[in-house]
Amino acid sequence: MSVEKMPADKMSIEKxxxxxAISVNRKLDELIKPVSGAEARVIEAMRYATMVGGKRIRPYLVLNSAAIFDVHGEYALRAAAAVEMLHCYSLVHDDLPAMDDSDLRRGQxxxxxxxDEATAILAGDGLLTMAFEVLSHRDTHPDGEVRADLCHALAVAGGANGMVGGQMIDLLAENQELDIGAxxxxxxxxxxxxxxFSCExxxxxxxxxREQRHALTAYAxxxxxxxxxxxxxxxxEGDAAETGKPTGADAAAGKATFVSILGLERARTQARLLGDQANEHLDIFGRKADPLRWMTEFVINRKS
Structure with missing residues (x-):
């Protein structure tokens, strides 16, 4: 099934x-409670990093992959909040002067x-560890094996063989020649x-x-x-006012990207092809996977 336009009589992907996002924001607000003690500053920074803007794409994927299997809403919401915590931790650390040295994120x-830098580092650390605190809590699922599976899968996706390792490679890749495979x-x-992980x-x-789990990870x-x-x-080619973060950073840093290797038009064509291939993996779920198909269309056409 190819990437389809969202039918006019159905809820738009934006809605x-x-x-x-509203549901996840409420859950994040509930989980990252303000405090009045000496640690208040780091909690405030954690809340700032998670509650200021963001499209919540990863939580959306958690909620709508869970909906395919009629998962209890509270379980899905807690998992969605946990993955957003981990994502926001990565943004806080990526933006630091030692890494991407960014002044703007989500328009703020x-x-x-x-x-300050020390508080930002601690806020990222706090969000990372809280993600696993949430996933491992009985309120996320009554089955301890499910909770352990969630924690393990997120640790693998976010660790040295996943997100952290990818960031290390990205830092080393500045001013290096990388091919499309790399x-x-x-x-x-x-x-x-x-x-x-968000789909898994x-x-x-x-x-x-196993077949259903593989289909969702292949789609993702x-x-x-x-x-x-x-x-x-x-x-x-984006506008910083629209994207909410500085543009042109990759070229300035001398980073090899899909665009620098493929060129603008081939990159656009490849994105569309990947979207069509992603949706083919959803065929086994029928119309229950439509919200994921809508996300594919949104990702291909997004402006920020």
Whole structure:
């Protein structure tokens, strides 16, 4: 099934994203409670890093992959909040002067600009560890094996063989010649593995079969690559006022990207092809996977 336009008589992806974001924001607000003690500053920074903006794409994927298997809403919401915590931790650390040295994120000052570098580092650490605190809590699922599976899968996706390793490769890749295979591996690790976990989480919560779980992770890996290609396109030709973060950073840093290797038009074509391939993996779920198909269309056409 190819990437389809969203039918006019169905909820738009923008509304679907907004509705899921509202629910996830409420859960994040509930989980990251303000405090009045000496640690109040780091909690405030954690809340700032998670509650200021963001489309909540990864939580959307958790919620809508879980919906395929009729997972209890509270279980899915807690897993969605946990993955957003981990994602936001990675943004806080990526923005630090020692890494991407960014001043703007989601149209607002980055955490280390709003607070200071030490507080930003601790806020990221706090969000990372809280993600596993949430996933391991009985309220996330009564089955301890499911909770352990969620924690293990997120640790693999977010660790040295996943997101952290991808960020290391990305830092080393500045001013180096990378071929398309190396860039694909880099972006699969840095971005794609957490997107894949976001879909896999629904399958884990729903006791899905091996075939169903594989279908969702395969969909997510194709979606993740399409997402990164579009991200590279936005960095190359986007408007910072629209994207909410500086543009042109990859070229300035001398980084090899999908765009620098493929060119603008071939990159756009490849993103569309990956979107079509992603949706083919959803065929086994029928119309229950429509919200994921809508996400594919959104990722391909996004402007920020």
């Amino acid at each position: 679907a994203l907004n509705d899921s 000052p980055t955490a280390h600009k709003k607070f 860039i694909t591996r880099l972006q699969r690790m840095k971005t794609g593995d957490i997107i894949a 989480a629904g399958a884990i919560l729903g006791h899905a079969s 890996h194709k979606l993740g690559l399409a997402f990164q290609i579009v991200d590279d396109l936005l960095d190359a």
